[in-house]
Structures are given as C-alpha cells and as structure tokens.
Amino acid sequence: MRLLLVNPNMTVAMTERMAAIARATVGDRAEIVPLTATRGFPYIASRAEAQIAGGIALEMIAENLDGIDAVVIAAFGDPGLMGARELFDLPVVGMAEAAVMSAAMMGERFSIVTFSPLMTRWYADCVAATGLGGRFTGVCTPAAREVDVARVRSDLRDDLVALANRAVTEQGADVVILGGAPLAGLAPEIAAEVQAPVIDPIAAATAQAMTLAGLGGRFAGRACKPAGKSAIGLAPALARAIAMEVR
Structure with a gap:
C-alpha cells in the first residue's frame, strides 16, 4: 500500500517531520510518499491562504497519483479536501x-x-x-x-x-x-x-487513510462527481482530472 502525503505548505522540514510520524504510524504496512508544495506559502495561516493552497494541493495530487492507494492532505485546515474527493477515485483524508x-x-x-x-x-x-x-x-x-x-x-x-x-x-x-x-x-x-x-492529527489522518484504502470500497462513480469539462491555464495533470480523464 502507498499513501501520498501532500503538504501544501512550502516548508520541507514540516513535511519531513509529518512523514516521519506517518511512517511510525503505518510501520511496515504501507509506504509513505511525501510531497511539499513548491509555491504558495511557507505556512498556511488563514482561510484566504487555504483557498489558494487548496488549488495547489489538487495539482500536487493530480501529478502524483501513479501507484497511490490513498491521499493525506497534511495541513490542518484541510485545503482542497472536498475538491479532491470530487475529482479523484481514491480515499482522500484531511488532518483536521x-x-x-x-x-x-x-x-x-x-x-x-x-x-x-x-x-x-x-x-x-x-x-x-x-x-x-x-x-x-x-x-x-x-x-x-x-x-x-x-x-x-x-x-x-x-x-x-x-x-x-x-x-x-x-x-x-x-x-x-x-x-x-x-x-x-x-x-x-x-x-x-x-x-x-x-x-x-497527522497520525490520525494517516491511520484513517490506511484503513479506508484497506476496506476496498468503491470510490469510482460516486454521485458527487462533477461533469468533465475543459480548462485553460491549469497544470496539465489537473486539467486532465477536471476533464475526467483521470480515474
């Protein structure tokens, strides 16, 4: 099992600490794949910043889905959580x-x-x-x-x-x-x-992501899926996801 840990904050040290906690939580039952945002904010500290970071989180997920069984959004305000659940057919868990x-x-x-x-x-x-x-x-x-x-x-x-x-x-x-x-x-x-x-929260989110992935639930075809549409100016991987070309 592989869990994608997406930190939409830009601070690498923060990602490394959360990844260490996630690895201690899963032991040898899963691999943790950590990612740190390359643009945005060193630390997200407001609802406005979280709105911006949510779009960045969606890009990060869309670009790194290969071989992933579940996603953890590693920021306490859960930026992009509900949008990610709409777009991607796998468990997505937020820290908060x-x-x-x-x-x-x-x-x-x-x-x-x-x-x-x-x-x-x-x-x-x-x-x-x-x-x-x-x-x-x-x-x-x-x-x-x-x-x-x-x-x-x-x-x-x-x-x-x-x-x-x-x-x-x-x-x-x-x-x-x-x-x-x-x-x-x-x-x-x-x-x-x-x-x-x-x-x-990162230990709780990691444990829940692993549990959901292990349950083998059917995430494709949910009623909340939006209709696919074209987009202009987005990262290519995210544009494909919004067009419903990514499952």
Missing part, C-alpha cells in the same frame, strides 16, 4: 477532519489547542464542516498572535500543555486535538502531562 472524527470516537466532547489566535475562527469552521459542532468545546490558544512556526513546539510547549489542561478542567473536553502542522509530533511528548487523551 480525521482528528475531529477520531476525537468523537474517543470521548463525548473535544477541544482544539493551537499556537495562535489567528486560526481560531478557521479551525472552528473545520469542526463545523464535520457536523460535530455540538460536541466541540472550542479553540484554545495563547494570546500572542505572531509566532515562529519553526520553534513553536519548543517555545510554547508549556503554554500548550496548560491550555490543554484548561480545556479539560474548564471547558469539559474529554479529548484534546493539537491543531496545526507545526505541532506535529508534540502530542505523544506531552500526553503524560495532560489530563485527557491528546490527538496528533
């Missing part, structure tokens, strides 16, 4: 959706802890899109708006632990999700310090 679905199976109520208040409304939108908003206790963040995403796991570690525990004790969360690709890998490091299970 996978984390929320996993949290819903582990407890009644869940919270997202992330590193900047700039992502609060966008991440709340991601939860609402899953239909599980009634079980969501909110997004918890430090007060500071500007952070160094390369150092956030170390610089804000204590703050993130405190926020996770506050989500449990004050908001009633049964499960805590660490939101944002820069926090990948932190969940197991702080698990013993948090009073509830802590979910690493």
Whole structure:
C-alpha cells in the first residue's frame, strides 16, 4: 500500500517531520510518499491562504497519483479536501477532519489547542464542516498572535500543555486535538502531562487513510462527481482530472 502525503505548505522540514510520524504510524504496512508544495506559502495561516493552497494541493495530487492507494492532505485546515474527493477515485483524508472524527470516537466532547489566535475562527469552521459542532468545546490558544512556526513546539510547549489542561478542567473536553502542522509530533511528548487523551492529527489522518484504502470500497462513480469539462491555464495533470480523464 502507498499513501501520498501532500503538504501544501512550502516548508520541507514540516513535511519531513509529518512523514516521519506517518511512517511510525503505518510501520511496515504501507509506504509513505511525501510531497511539499513548491509555491504558495511557507505556512498556511488563514482561510484566504487555504483557498489558494487548496488549488495547489489538487495539482500536487493530480501529478502524483501513479501507484497511490490513498491521499493525506497534511495541513490542518484541510485545503482542497472536498475538491479532491470530487475529482479523484481514491480515499482522500484531511488532518483536521480525521482528528475531529477520531476525537468523537474517543470521548463525548473535544477541544482544539493551537499556537495562535489567528486560526481560531478557521479551525472552528473545520469542526463545523464535520457536523460535530455540538460536541466541540472550542479553540484554545495563547494570546500572542505572531509566532515562529519553526520553534513553536519548543517555545510554547508549556503554554500548550496548560491550555490543554484548561480545556479539560474548564471547558469539559474529554479529548484534546493539537491543531496545526507545526505541532506535529508534540502530542505523544506531552500526553503524560495532560489530563485527557491528546490527538496528533497527522497520525490520525494517516491511520484513517490506511484503513479506508484497506476496506476496498468503491470510490469510482460516486454521485458527487462533477461533469468533465475543459480548462485553460491549469497544470496539465489537473486539467486532465477536471476533464475526467483521470480515474
């Protein structure tokens, strides 16, 4: 089995860390094929940036489908997720959706802890899109708006632990999700310090992608498939996918 891990952020180090987590999750049961965006943003941090990155993610998938059994979109806002599911006849899993679905199976109520208040409304939108908003206790963040995403796991570690525990004790969360690709890998490091299970979204997304691929479900011919049409100015592989020449 081969899983395509698509990072629509441009930061290679972020991709490498998430790929390592994905490989640890699947062991010898699957091969992880990581990709990093070559244009766009070093780190996607808003709904507007996610809209742009979603198109880039679709291009990346279209150009690298050969021999792939499932796709993981490795950015917490899931840019391009629903469009990818329309276009491509294989499982496509997003980090945010996978984390929320996993949290819903582990407890009644869940919270997202992330590193900047700039992502609060966008991440709340991601939860609402899953239909599980009634079980969501909110997004918890430090007060500071500007952070160094390369150092956030170390610089804000204590703050993130405190926020996770506050989500449990004050908001009633049964499960805590660490939101944002820069926090990948932190969940197991702080698990013993948090009073509830802590979910690493890339591990959750990888596990779900592998499960869906292993179920052998029929992804071709779904009712949501759009009609094929021609396009001008798009990357050739994506244009072929939109024309329904790619399955």
